Amino acid sequence: MSRRVEPEKDWALLLLALVALAIAAVVFGWQRAEAGPYTRIFEATAEVGDMSEWDFVVETGGATIAASGDSANSIGKGFKCSVVNANKECRAIKAYTASRFLHARGYFNTGNLNMTGGAATAHFWTMYRNGGMNKVQLNLKDLGTTFGVGVLIQDDTRLITPAIEYVDTIAGGEWFEVRVDADQVAGPDGVIVVTIDDRVVWSADTLDLDATLIDSLRVGLSTGPLQTNTGSGYFDDVVIDTMACLACSVPPVRAEYGFSSPFGGF
Numbered sequence: 050m051s052r053r054v055e056p057e058k059d060w061a062l063l064l065l066a067l068v069a070l071a072i073a074a075v076v077f078g079w080q081r082a083e084a085g086p087y088t089r090i091f092e093a094t095a096e097v098g099d100m101s102e103w104d105f106v107v108e109t110g111g112a113t114i115a116a117s118g119d120s121a122n123s124i125g126k127g128f129k130c131s132v133v134n135a136n137k138e139c140r141a142i143k144a145y146t147a148s149r150f151l152h153a154r155g156y157f158n159t160g161n162l163n164m165t166g167g168a169a170t171a172h173f174w175t176m177y178r179n180g181g182m183n184k185v186q187l188n189l190k191d192l193g194t195t196f197g198v199g200v201l202i203q204d205d206t207r208l209i210t211p212a213i214e215y216v217d218t219i220a221g222g223e224w225f226e227v228r229v230d231a232d233q234v235a236g237p238d239g240v241i242v243v244t245i246d247d248r249v250v251w252s253a254d255t256l257d258l259d260a261t262l263i264d265s266l267r268v269g270l271s272t273g274p275l276q277t278n279t280g281s282g283y284f285d286d287v288v289i290d291t292m293a294c295l296a297c298s299v300p301p302v303r304a305e306y307g308f309s310s311p312f313g314g315f
Contacts, residue, residue: 087288087291088143088290089287089288090102090141090143090288090289091120091126091285091286091287092123092287093123093286096123096124096126097116097126098116100115100116100128103141104142104143104144106139106140106141106142107139107140107141107269108138109137110137111133111137112131112133112137112138113131113139114128114129114130114140114269115128116129117129117283119160119283120285120286121156121226121283122156122286126285127156127283127285128141128283128285129281130270130281130283130284131280131281132271132276132280132281133279133280134276134278134279135272135274135276136272136274136276137271137272137276138270138271138272139269139270139271140268140269140271141267141269142266142268143266143287143289144264145265145291146264146291147178147179147262147264148262148263148264148291149232149259149262149293150231150232150233150290150292150293151176151229151230151231151266151290151291152228152229152230152290152291153176153228153266153287153288153289153290154226154228154229154288155227155268155284155286155288156224156225156227156284156285156287157174157224157268157282157283157284158222158223158224158225158282158283158284158285159189159219159220159221159223159282160280160282161221162196162270162280162281163191163221163278163279163280164190164191164196164272164277164278164279170199170272170276171188171189171270171271171272171273171279171282172186172187172189172270173187173188173269173270173282174186174187174227174229174268175187175266175267176263176265176266177263177264177265177267178261178262178263178264179262180261182203182261183201183203184202184204184231184241184263185200185201185202185203185229185231185241186200186201186203187200187201187227187229187243188200188201190215192215194220195218195220195221196218196219196220197215197216197217197218198215198216198219198245198250199211199214199216200214200216200243200250200251202253202256204239204256204258205257205261206237206257209253211251216250216251217245217250224283224285225245225246226247227243227244227245229241229242230242230244232293233258233259233262233263234258234259236257237255237256237257238254238255238256239256239257240252240256241253241258266287266289268284268287269284270282
């Protein structure tokens with residue numbers, strides 16, 4: 050004999066189902082919201098074979114920049130930046146609405162760079178604030194068989210060069226990962242952390258960064274007046290995010306970026 054469910058029970062079950070669906074929708078929507086806005090450039094799910102993903106391209110002094118087949122962690126597209134001798138620049142620029150938060154990550158390969166001269170350096174990773182002033186600049190220094198990486202910070206009151214200027218050493222012709230996190234708060238409590246290959250190489254949490262917010266990322270190579278015998282470097286898998294992490298003071302890279310890394314997502 051079949052058993053009939055009372056109408057009251059029918060309504061109760063339906064109400065429970067609706068409540069469960071509402072909770073699931075809220076949780077899913079929160080997770081989607083947590084994913085937040087971010088920009089992928091030459092990243093595996095959003096690659097194109099030209100430089101159109103960038104807003105501007107700069108080539109001065111005969112330096113050149115172009116999409117290439119050299120890739121770090123995706124499906125074979127990145128870009129190649131070539132400089133020869135002193136005072137050259139090839140740089141790709143991504144602009145965005147000025148933000149208190151910036152989390153930028155990408156891969157760089159020194160390629161066939163051969164910089165000579167004791168003071169020879171090349172800038173390869175720069176975050177700019179409104180008005181064109183550097184916030185964070187990473188430099189390469191030729192150490193003979195390897196390259197050193199230096200960090201230069203400009204806050205609203207002073208220029209900061211870390212005591213140990215060249216904090217990591219990389220070999221030529223290999224990919225390494227660069228990550229810069231910035232959190233600009235009122236007063237001298239701004240945070241910047243620079244990470245190379247999953248190791249924090251420089252950080253500060255007492256910077257005055259709030260007067261003008263960061264509004265662009267510039268990736269490429271620019272050489273100084275003492276540079277000689279330079280070559281090409283390669284860039285791939287750049288991701289920019291301007292959303293705060295709700296659970297940590299210096300946000301980790303988001304998991305959905307697709308990078309193989311111990312860094313988690315939100």
